[in-house]
Amino acid sequence: MKEFLTDEMVEEEISRLQSSPYVKLARKEERIRNARRQYMYTLRMYEKKGKQLEAEGVTMEALESLSGGDEDDS
Secondary structure (H helix, E strand, C coil): CCCCCHHHHHHHHHHHHHHHHHHHHHHHHHHHHHHHHHHHHCCCCCCHHHHHHCCCCCCCCHHHHCCCCCCCCC
């Protein structure tokens, strides 16, 4: 039979877990993983946009001549 948890017991467990170094470690790993995924999605979006620009005849040389070549491409 499952143990019945009172609201107080739930709050105590939440408090304990929030201060757990294991929870902190897992949260940090998840933030890093999610940030990397978001970066990948951004790069995919840029790739798709670059393909569309290329299909429209836009070249890197044309863009560099418009901007003076002082833009960072990363």
